[in-house]
Amino acid sequence: MKEQIQIFDTTLRDGEQVPGCKLNTHQKLEIATELQRLGVDVIEAGFPVSSPGDFEAVNTIAKEIRGTTICGLTRAVEGDIDVAAKALKPSDNPRIHTGIGTSDHHVYAKLRSTQDEIVERARKAVKYARNYVAEVEFYAEDAGRTDNEYLARVVEAAIDSGATVINIPDTTGYCLPEQYGQKIAYLMNNVPNIDKAILSTHCHNDLGLATANSIAGITAGAKQIECTINGIGERAGNTSLEEVVMIMHQHQHIQFETNIETTLLTPISKIIELEMNMPVQRNKAIVGENAFAHSSGIHQDGVIKNRETYEIIDPKQVGADDSQIILTARSGRAALNYRAAKMNVKLTKEKLEVAYQRFLTVADRYNQVDDNQLMNLLNGI
Ligand code: KIV
Numbered sequence: 298m299k300e301q302i303q304i305f306d307t308t309l310r311d312g313e314q315v316p317g318c319k320l321n322t323h324q325k326l327e328i329a330t331e332l333q334r335l336g337v338d339v340i341e342a343g344f345p346v347s348s349p350g351d352f353e354a355v356n357t358i359a360k361e362i363r364g365t366t367i368c369g370l371t372r373a374v375e376g377d378i379d380v381a382a383k384a385l386k387p388s389d390n391p392r393i394h395t396g397i398g399t400s401d402h403h404v405y406a407k408l409r410s411t412q413d414e415i416v417e418r419a420r421k422a423v424k425y426a427r428n429y430v431a432e433v434e435f436y437a438e439d440a441g442r443t444d445n446e447y448l449a450r451v452v453e454a455a456i457d458s459g460a461t462v463i464n465i466p467d468t469t470g471y472c473l474p475e476q477y478g479q480k481i482a483y484l485m486n487n488v489p490n491i492d493k494a495i496l497s498t499h500c501h502n503d504l505g506l507a508t509a510n511s512i513a514g515i516t517a518g519a520k521q522i523e524c525t526i527n528g529i530g531e532r533a534g535n536t537s538l539e540e541v542v543m544i545m546h547q548h549q550h551i552q553f554e555t556n557i558e559t560t561l562l563t564p565i566s567k568i569i570e571l572e573m574n575m576p577v578q579r580n581k582a583i584v585g586e587n588a589f590a591h592s593s594g595i596h597q598d599g600v601i602k603n604r605e606t607y608e609i610i611d612p613k614q615v616g617a618d619d620s621q622i623i624l625t626a627r628s629g630r631a632a633l634n635y636r637a638a639k640m641n642v643k644l645t646k647e648k649l650e651v652a653y654q655r656f657l658t659v660a661d662r663y664n665q666v667d668d669n670q671l672m673n674l675l676n677g678i
Pocket residue numbers: 311436437438439464466467468469499501
């Protein structure tokens with residue numbers, strides 16, 4: 298039996314915190330609607346106390362989106378929780394996401410507090426939030442750099458106070474997959490009331506390990522992944538939704554599944570790119586422009602004979618265009634013949650050789666040879 302992993306999307310909160318990515322209420326609602334169509338389980342709609350605009354956006358999403366959990370972020374501060382509860386009130390599935398820093402950096406340097414005091418603040422915040430909603434998620438900020446024994450104490454207190462989900466953020470993207478997996482396993486084995494809540498991964502990508510860490514987390518027992526479309530987020534970003542979903546999809550042996558409609562991954566990626574003004578790198582896994590493009594002769598020959606020679610995902614599965622055979626100076630005769638056939642031009646062996654020599658002259662002058670250039674060079678052959 299496959300195990301269901303909850304997808305918690307934080308594009309509208311952690312993703313939107315990025316400079317230049319700010320959205321208005323109308324844009325946030327439009328994206329929330331697309332996220333629901335995509336099949337995410339939880340939409341983190343914003344941080345309601347941060348500004349009147351974000352309050353309005355969370356409140357509007359809570360009113361309009363039915364049947365999906367709508368979440369609002371708070372600090373472990375009663376005023377924040379009051380505002381989040383008010384913004385989320387219209388939702389049929391509201392969740393308050395509250396928490397506090399637990400690493401030494403946070404406890405001593407940022408909060409100028411003590412470990413005992415932080416446990417008490419965590420307890421109070423969760424209890425307070427539970428007065429408003431049945432689903433309270435607690436985050437232990439910088440859990441990635443928090444000592445496991447102390448982290449287990451905080452997690453136990455949060456669950457004891459009524460938290461239903463415990464988020465273990467690797468806030469600075471510091472952990473190695475093995476360390477992050479061990480952290481989740483440690484909590485699964487050492488928190489006495491762990492059966493009363495689920496653990497969630499929340500990984501940042503400072504070392505390019507967010508996706509690997511999230512997968513290590515679910516393999517060790519976490520049941521929810523927090524992620525964003527295109528992996529956008531603070532600094533180097535968050536875990537990329539499309540990557541974790543397709544890893545679970547393609548590696549059937551790891552026995553995880555999600556509710557995500559994978560054919561909507563490319564369309565939503567383009568919406569986020571456009572609305573949030575954040576271009577996707579061409580070689581981005583799953584949704585980058587080059588994710589299914591082949592330009593070297595050896596690869597093109599393999600793909601033309603059988604797509605699976607150089608592709609582990611069928612582009613249709615993620616809503617992308619067909620695999621592309623790009624003509625460059627590194628392309629071979631097979632690719633030229635293939636692209637000519639696509640334009641209904643049939644070439645004999647001899648004609649292909651003439652065309653190929655002409656093609657190389659053009660290709661050496663340009664980055665790519667497009668259909669117009671190809672038609673011109675085929676003319677008269
Ligand atoms: O990275 C982080 O620690 C966060 C929390 C506020 C959940 O985004």
